[in-house]
Amino acid sequence: MSHTLRLTGRLEPRGAWTAERCPIARTLQVVSTRSAFLILREAFYGTTRFDDFAERVGISEPVTAARLRELVEHGLLEREDYREPGQRTRRQYRLTSRGAELLPVLVALMQWGGRWLDEHGGPVTLLHRECGEPVSAELRCAAGHHVDDEELELAPRRRTATD
Amino acid sequence: MSHTLRLTGRLEPRGAWTAERCPIARTLQVVSTRSAFLILREAFYGTTRFDDFAERVGISEPVTAARLRELVEHGLLEREDYREPGQRTRRQYRLTSRGAELLPVLVALMQWGGRWLDEHGGPVTLLHRECGEPVSAELRCAAGHHVDDEELELAPRRRTATD
DNA sequence: GTGCTGGCTATGACCAACCTAAGCCAGCCT
């Protein structure tokens, strides 16, 4: 059980290339901090207002402001002014599709923490609304097979005409 | 399209509880830094030696040493001394099962970065070795359904007899 | 106008994550 991926094509051997343009590294430049991840968690939980983010994530207001600004700049959240009748104008932050697509990352983190860092598997579970079954983040191929780490192959992307 | 999860049971409304024991937050305390994520990436790519980690991740030796030590302490990697005939004793770092189970997190990060931060979808792809189809991290329920963010329900975990 | 509330910004300080440059030690090779 080595748990390592198989490298193919010009990726083998590993010593012969460097991971420039690595999409993992790039993603981590957009959401690198704990506070960014937790703000996204809150956004999925339905939080929209400044004060609520600060309080529910447990971070200070300056950090909340900085993080929300960054996430909006990177297009993961969008800020929107709204007003309820008889109320002053408010601001709310909502997930964009771009931001919402980070959900598998959060679910995978949640899953791992529940399994390895909490004796009871964590305080909450995710369920499929339609059927009530527990939900998890897993690796699947386009043909629908469940894929284990040892069945994974890392390959250079085929270049398209526009490359 | 709100992208938010549905909260059920005592989780509703959101204002009534705090996310203590949050497994996402816990996981981020184990792997919080960019360098930790990238060292794990390298471990999946088959890197085992100190110098290779430092060079391939692109971080300095002191950071490499600190991060490897932490990851070993948290049980994601294990250090092992080995010797090839006629060679001096070497050290190698290998993923444990605990560490290997973070693969969905890395794949999900890779996927997102390839989709949103690289015009060509990223330099590499993951394929299923058996059938050659591309692999992705996705949300599925135990009944095998693909689950969208809007079909997700966050529920308190049912307590077991040992709780 | 005065006060209250929501959504911030400003300031100053701390600590953690990183860097570069240098040094150290064990073990093998000559």
Added chain:
DNA sequence: AGGCTGGCTTAGGTTGGTCATAGCCAGCAC
């Protein structure tokens, strides 16, 4: 013995994420 290599450690400094405290401004409510 002397040198090289792998796997570190130490020293000193920078950047960036965090905090606590305080202040600011707009828009209602009175």
